[in-house]
Amino acid sequence: MHRTALHDRHHALGARIIPFAGWEMPVQYQGIIEEHRAVRTAAGLFDLSHMGELYVDGSESAQALDSALVTAPSKLAIGRAHYSMIAAEDGSVMDDLIVYRLGATKYMVVANASNVETVVAALKERLHPFDATLEDATRQVSLVAIQGPLSAGILQPLTTADLSQLKYYASVQGTACGVPALIARTGYTGEDGFELFVAWGDAETVWSALMDAGRGRGLMPVGLGARDTLRLEAGMPLYGQELDRETTPFEAGLGRVVKFDKAGEFTGRAALEASKDAPRKTLVGLRLTGRGIARTGYPVYLPGRDGQVGVVTSGTSSPTVGAPIAMAYLPPDSAAIGTAVEVGIRNQRVAAEVVAMPFYRRPPESKEIV
Numbered sequence: 001m002h003r004t005a006l007h008d009r010h011h012a013l014g015a016r017i018i019p020f021a022g023w024e025m026p027v028q029y030q031g032i033i034e035e036h037r038a039v040r041t042a043a044g045l046f047d048l049s050h051m052g053e054l055y056v057d058g059s060e061s062a063q064a065l066d067s068a069l070v071t072a073p074s075k076l077a078i079g080r081a082h083y084s085m086i087a088a089e090d091g092s093v094m095d096d097l098i099v100y101r102l103g104a105t106k107y108m109v110v111a112n113a114s115n116v117e118t119v120v121a122a123l124k125e126r127l128h129p130f131d132a133t134l135e136d137a138t139r140q141v142s143l144v145a146i147q148g149p150l151s152a153g154i155l156q157p158l159t160t161a162d163l164s165q166l167k168y169y170a171s172v173q174g175t176a177c178g179v180p181a182l183i184a185r186t187g188y189t190g191e192d193g194f195e196l197f198v199a200w201g202d203a204e205t206v207w208s209a210l211m212d213a214g215r216g217r218g219l220m221p222v223g224l225g226a227r228d229t230l231r232l233e234a235g236m237p238l239y240g241q242e243l244d245r246e247t248t249p250f251e252a253g254l255g256r257v258v259k260f261d262k263a264g265e266f267t268g269r270a271a272l273e274a275s276k277d278a279p280r281k282t283l284v285g286l287r288l289t290g291r292g293i294a295r296t297g298y299p300v301y302l303p304g305r306d307g308q309v310g311v312v313t314s315g316t317s318s319p320t321v322g323a324p325i326a327m328a329y330l331p332p333d334s335a336a337i338g339t340a341v342e343v344g345i346r347n348q349r350v351a352a353e354v355v356a357m358p359f360y361r362r363p364p365e366s367k368e369i370v
Contacts, residue, residue: 001019001022001023001024002022002023002024002050002139003023003024004023004025004047004049004050004142004203005049005142005200005201005203005204006047006049006142006144006203006204006207007024009204009207010026010029010047010221013026013029013221014029014030015027015028015029015221015223016028016029016223018224020050020113020224021050021112021113021114022050022113022114023050023113025047025050025223025224026047026221026223026224027223027224027225028223028224028225028226029220029221029222029223030220032223032225032226032229033226033319034220035220035221035222035223035225035226036222036226036229036230036319036320037319037320038148038218038219038220038222039147039148039189039191039222039226039230040148040149040191040230040319040320040360041148041149041218042148042149042150042214042217042218042219042220043146043147043148043149043150043151043154043193043214043217043218043219043220044146044147044148044189044219044220044221044222044226045144045145045146045207045210045211045214045219045220045221045222046144046145046146046147046221046222046227047142047143047144047203047207048143048144048145048195049141049142049143049144049200049203050113051110051111051112051113051138051143052109052110052111052112052113052115052116052119052120052136052138053108053109053110053136053137053138053140053141053143053197054108054109054110054111054116054119054120054123054134054135054136054137054138055106055107055108055109055134055135055137056106056107056108056109056123056127056132056133056134056135057105057106057107057132057133057135058105058130058131058132058133059105059131059132060130060131060132061105061106061107061130061131061132062074062105062107063130063263063264064126064127064129064130064132065099065107065109065127065132066262066263066264066266067126067130067264067265067266067267068086068122068123068126068127068266068267069084069085069086069087069097069099069266070084070085070086070087070249070257070258070259070266070268070272071083071084071085071099071257071258071259072259072262073099073101073107074262074263075262076099076101077101078101078102078103078104079101079102079170079171079172080100080101080167080169080170080171081098081099081100081101081169081170081171081184081186082098082099082169082257083096083097083098083169083257084096084097084098084099084109084257085097085243085249085254085257085258086119086122086123086267087248087249087267087268087271087272088245088267088268089267089268089271090268090271091248091249091268091271091272091274091275092244092245092246092247092248092268092271093239093243093244093245093247093248093249093252094115094118094119094122094245095111095112095115095118095119095239095243096112096237096239096243096254097109097110097111097119098110098186100171100182100184102171102173102182108182108197109123112239114239114240115239116136116138120134120136126267139200140199140200141197141198141199141200142197142198142199142200142201142202142203142206143195143196143197143198144195144196144198144203144206144207144210145187145188145193145194145195145196146193146194146196146210146214146219147187147189147191147192147193147194147222147230148189148191148192148193148219149191149192149362150214150217150218150219151191151192151193151194152164152192152194153217154210154213154214154217154219155176155194155210155213157213158176158177158178158209158210158213159174159175159176159177159181159183160174160175160176161174161176161183163183163185163194166183166185167185168185168186168192169185169186170184170185171183171184171185171186176196176198176206177196177205177206177208177209177210178205178209179198179199179202179205179206180198180199180202181196181197181198181202181206182196182197182198183195183196184196184197188227188230188231188234188236189227189230189231189234190230190231190233190234190235190236190358190360190361190362191230191362192362228314228316229316229318229319232314232315232316232318232325232327232359233318233320233321233325233358233359233360234358234359234360234361235285235327235357235358235359236358237252237254237283237327238314241296241313241314241327242283242313242314242327247281247329248271248272248275248279249272249275250272250275250276250279251275251279251280251281251282251283251329252283253282253283253357255276258272258276260272260273279332281310281329281330281331281332282329282330282331282332282335283313283327283328283329284327284328284329284330284335284354284357285325285326285327285354285355285356285357285358285359286300286312286315286325286326286327286328286341286343286352286353286354286355287321287323287324287325287352287353287355287359288323288324288325288326288343288350288351288352289351289352289353290350290351290352291350292324292343292345292346292348292350293315293316293317293324293345294312294315294324294326294328294343294345294350294352295312295315295345296312296313296314296315297311297312298311298312298315298343298344298345299311299312299343299344300312300328300330300341300342300343300344300352301341301342301343301344301349302334302340302341302342303340303341303342303349303351308344309330309331309334309341310328310329310330310331310334310341311328311329312326312327312328312343313326313327313328313329314326314327315327318359318360320359320360321359321360325359326343326352327357328341328343330354335354336354337354337355337356338353338354339353339354340352340353341353341354
């Protein structure tokens with residue numbers, strides 16, 4: 001099991017540590033609900049150093065990534081980022097990614113911890129025909145994120161970057177907490193926030209400075225447990241639950257990221273074109289109207305009918321919504337908003353309704369559309 005540079009700090013804070021994707025990671029400190037609410041109302045501090053940081057550089061790096069991924073990184077301006085995916089030939093999702101353009105020829109691809117080896121192997125193969133190199137810097141880069149409505153105010157005095165000028169899904173090189181950092185306005189919580197990519201050994205400096213700055217302002221350290229409930233409320237998919245090798249972007253409601261109009265071919269294009277026209281399933285949001293909490297793997301039924309028609313991929317009792325919510329896959333003809341369904345919970349069928357996602361959206365004045 002790998003450990004992040006902040007492992008000892010998590011223990012000192014009383015975190016409950018669990019194995020996750022080959023790493024020892026904090027799942028919670030004071031409690032998932034308390035940490036969740038801190039991010040929604042003030043700010044939360046996350047250690048995300050288990051994520052994979054992959055640098056791609058070379059004179060043909062843009063064309064290489066266009067060929068390797070479903071998006072068009074070549075169209076990113078320097079300092080901008082976008083959500084992307086790497087697909088297999090059959091159109092299924094091998095991983096979902098964030099791609100940052102750092103320079104004219106240099107990109108950073110951030111992969112999920114569970115899929116770093118898979119993404120590295122696939123990119124090496126797909127970049128081979130191009131003048132492009134791949135560097136896996138996962139164990140050299142620490143990632144500390146601050147998320148929540150007060151995050152900009154806490155971070156601004158500690159950075160050289162003018163955060164008021166940093167757009168959503170943009171990044172800038174500068175200093176944060178006295179160390180060199182790539183400062184990105186990105187996150188996985190549905191709130192405004194920043195992700196700080198720093199040298200591995202600088203994580204402690206950044207974490208300590210942010211904790212000190214947020215003391216008295218509601219900042220709390222947040223573990224993977226609340227990160228999961230936050231992203232679920234925000235309708236954001238998790239690889240291994242909503243996304244996997246049995247699912248295409250179109251089935252996951254993420255077909256917008258697939259760019260068929262980019263120059264040249266890309267891996268999985270033919271299968272993705274077929275999936276666009278004939279998805280086998282559709283990802284939906286559910287709100288339970290009966291008692292119970294839908295959990296991953298629970299069956300979904302249509303009222304009055306025998307036989308399972310779908311499956312829950314993620315579910316929780318939402319601290320913000322105040323009701324049990326879930327994401328699930330259903331047949332396309334049973335996925336319309338307002339459709340009544342039932343979730344199998346402890347040998348009972350609990351009433352639920354298909355609802356629009358996201359379940360939570362932060363106030364419009366705090367959101368900037370890219």
